[in-house]
Amino acid sequence: MRRMLIVDDEPLIADGLYTFFAKADIEDMEILKVYSAKQALEWLDTVKVDIVLSDICMPGMDGMQLIQEIVDRWPRCKVILLTGHNEFEYAHQAIRNPCVADYLLKTEGMEKIRETVEQTLKQIARENDFRYQAEWFQEKMPKALPQLQRQLLLDLLKRRGAKAWMNLQEEFDAIRLPFRAELAVLPMLLRIEEWGSYESQSDQRLLCYAAANIAEELLGDKAAVKVAELDSRSLVCYIQPHAGQLQQHGLEQGWERTIRFVMGTLESIQQSCRDCLRLSVSIIAANQAVQWGGLQQSVNRLGLAVFDSPGHGMEKLMRLDITGETAGLSLRQDKLAAAELLLEHMKQRLLEGSDDWMCSFRQWVEITGEGGPDDPFLRLRLLHGIADVSLRTVQEAGLSEEAGREHDLAPMLHFNIHTRWSDIIAFYRETCQWIVLRRRDSCRLDESHILMNIHHYIKQHLDGDLSLTRIAQEVSLNPSYLSRWYKKVTGRGISDYILERRVEKSKELLLGTTLRMQDISGQLGFSDQHYFFRFFKKAVGCTPQEYRDQRKGAAETKM
Template sequence: MYRLLIIDDEPIIVNGLHEYFRKSELADVEIVLAYSAAEAISQLDSAKIDVVLSDICMPEMSGMELLGQIEKRWPRCKVILLTGHDEFEYAHQALRSSCVVDYILKTEGMGKIGSAVKHAFALVKDELSVYRQKEWLQKEFPKVMNQLQRQLLLDLLRRTDREAYLGLQDEFDALKLPFRAGRPVLPILLSVEEWGKYETTFERNLMLFSVGNIAEELLGSRTVTKFVPYDHSTLLGLVQSPEQTFVTEEKQSERTANFTFGTLESVQQVCRDLFHIPLSAATSNRVLPFEDTSQEIRRLRLAVLNGQARGLERLLVVKPATEQAGESTDHFRRQSAQYALEQLKQRLLGGTGSDWTHYFDKLTGLFPPSGPEDPFDRMVILQNLSEHCLVCLEELGLKNKAISQTDLPRILQFNSQVSWGEAVVLYQSLFEWMQCTRNDHLKREESHLIGRIYYYIHNNLDSDLSLTRIAREVSLNPSYLSRWYKQVTGQGLSDYIQEVKIEKGKELLASTSYRIHEISEKLGFTDPHYFFRFFKKVVGCTPQDYRNRKV
């Protein structure tokens, strides 16, 4: 939503310009009127103004003084100055202001003024355009690049749905990560075993950053490499061989694995010699697709935590899952379940209708009808379901209502022995109730909001009924209010206000002895002539003719 502020101490000029621009149907523009400099300041203080069309000479304040007030409040605002005289020196001074985009003689006509206003809005939109924002992002992006890259790589470890990897290359390109999503990678964990003299969190974070840079520099001579902090003492690394040359993919991967393993020895040595910290490394013995890195990192992590790679400067190659015994597939299903639950919670709290059912079906489809085979995994899944359900109820303010209207208290009795089918049915019913209850609440809120809008309009016909003022009354963004009202009612808000004013005008003309100018004031028209023209255009006769017919 954009705003045009028209300022002149002559009402006939303000109203004439208002009518002209209203007919020209400026897209997504609210027109605000001010009949004095004091009113203009009030309007500038009450809402964001994008373009000002102002008389240059007014009794209370000069055009230059007004320019100073505009620049203080809205430095991006574009100003077009109007004057009835060709005052070259004044114009030259005004055009020095960064806000002023044009200086027009009133005698040049509406066409010239209209073109200037459209040009001013074009400048405003250009400054806010995607292109300008991209320029700004390109300038600011490097400052947060490392943090965004870390977030993406750690997020990959949480993705268990293969569909979530479809746009991975676009994500890599956006964050300037040199990986190719379609080619395999070799995951690595580097873990600091003892911190020695580095005692503070700042010092340890700095050391992790330094170790990551060393690893990237040494491995980067032959591979594409990126290391990011995984936790307070561990770095996660991904290594990818360069584009395939004249050797097979298998041979290239083998060379990459051998080079990486040998180079990790150098990384350990540099950390020992420079920083005096022992570093252990765990890596897979083969490359694998990005979709499988989450499971592989877990195996590397277990190797570090369980002692296989603990101690001073151990260098471990961890076998893939197919070569290890006792690897439970339920754990990976549990990871997928946690991801599905996170997505389900976001849908419920985001109010996106029945989208949550897609992720609930994904969750239940991960396990056989009897549920997870491992009773501990079953207990963890049930606890996660309970947690996400209660969090949603708390954040939506529905917990007490759910206790009295649903079987929510039954989840307190759930344990690893509960029937999986019984638990699924209960949680599905709770999520359905949650969504239905929220939908009903939103419908009531919508109806209540429409009522507040109508009440304010009917009781303030003689006051400010601008979109900005009404939006403030109901605590909505003006642009959103305009779109939402038309979507809900099928009618523009300004059209409804005009209808109400016409009907009220008819009522006052037919049932009271108020004079025409008094009725005009009661309907919020500052100029009786404007009311006269407005009424005749809509009703088809003048206000006096309408009164005579009714009498």
């Protein structure tokens, strides 16, 4: 949301500009108005302002002094200066200031001022446009590339479903990863077995980084390769043939040569880590490339092979057949990884109060089996996983107290490997149904409470600040979001509600009191009673005095 602040010590001009721009209905822009530079500073100290439309000659602090205060607070704010006189010295000073977008005479008219505001908005948009910032982005991005690349490489191990891979090449290109999405990938795992004399976490992280560099340098001679830190002592390595290999030898031979080179280089990587870093490193490489969608399962198998092979803690060098008999070793690992992911999806849907949780729950039941897994270790891990997610969901949803009164969670403490799996499924299905129903009630109550607070604040401050920014502060929401949310919930804008309340309050004061028009206009937030007259006539169809006289006359006639 853009925000424009109108500053003029003449209320008639400030109100006129405010009304004009409020009616102009410029998309996603809030209009604020004040009657002095001092009041302007109060707004500038509270919220970010994008455009200031200010008079130059004002008592106390003039427009030129205000510019310095604006620049000090919001360097990217644009200032449009207004004056009633063609003052060359002011114009000369203004043009030299980079934040001044234009210098206008008030006599040039409202349409000229509007045109200037719209041009200034376009200028702001251009400055914020990605293409405008491309030069800066190109300078800063190289520093962030390693972290961005690592995040994407790790994210690839969590993706599920065909849609997750649709724009993979674009993602690679955006952060300069040397991979091709249409090609398979060869996964490899490096695990630090002994740290030697390196005990601090900072030293160990640096050594992981150094080991990754060694692997990338040695394998990079003949392959496209990137290494990412999987955990505190494990590195995952992604490998594809160089484009030149494929062009020269074709896909099949290119892969054969790349895999042969990789397998022959593994010992050199271990040797370099040992000689240069004094690190003992195990390396487990897949025997063949896999599609990106099968990466998670393959890396899980490589990790499991580290622990399932004899000689724990020794410096292993393994080439794993991920499609042969050893594939069965990862069944437990695969199920646990899939179950964990599904439960996290289910948790998010429950917190949203969405029925979509049922899809994730059904998938969890499918992978665990209707009767549950036979492996007691896997069964226990799955029980622990769903219990942990359920308790975290109850806590994050703020339902801990309600659970104690309405839904007994104690049975999960008594579930064990001998409990019938159907009873476990039934209990957690019922628990999830209770959570989502209570969460919906809570969301509706929250929305109702926010709406009530908004309406109460407006009714109590009809004579004060009813800007969208101030109302949003009252309920701790983003102003732009509040505007969209209010319209979605009520079917109308906040300004429409404010208008209705002002009309309603003005009628009450006209008929229920003997207050003068000037006093009534002040209680409704109008700095000028003529502005109040125009507002009332447009809304009701007659002037305030005519309304008072007509209604009182009708009441006397009935008597």
